[in-house]
Amino acid sequence: MPLAGTGTLAYRMFAPREIEVRIERGRPGVVAGRSVLDVAGPWRVDEVWWAEALDGALTPHAADAYDALLDDGIVRRIVFERGRWYLCGVYD
Numbered sequence: 001m002p003l004a005g006t007g008t009l010a011y012r013m014f015a016p017r018e019i020e021v022r023i024e025r026g027r028p029g030v031v032a033g034r035s036v037l038d039v040a041g042p043w044r045v046d047e048v049w050w051a052e053a054l055d056g057a058l059t060p061h062a063a064d065a066y067d068a069l070l071d072d073g074i075v076r077r078i079v080f081e082r083g084r085w086y087l088c089g090v091y092d
Contacts, residue, residue, distance in 0.1 A: 009092060074090055
């Protein structure tokens with residue numbers, strides 16, 4: 001389901017940066033101090049095959065990705081992984 005107010009957008013991925021996210025009603029409500037207007041997701045990434053490369057163990061690499069439209073009009077890809085939130089890219 002597309003986010004409200006968005007058309008065709010290009011995704012720019014970059015190195016993940018840890019951010020603060022506040023959950024409201026079970027979903028991201030505030031991201032890095034900005035209000036979330038709409039959110040799509042989560043999309044579960046669960047890759048056991050990648051776990052050994054990440055930490056040398058067989059602990060699954062699991063993450064939940066969301067696309068969040070913030071109050072500045074920018075859609076950001078945020079990811080919840082191992083108890084932390086990361087900003088991973090933007091749509092423009």
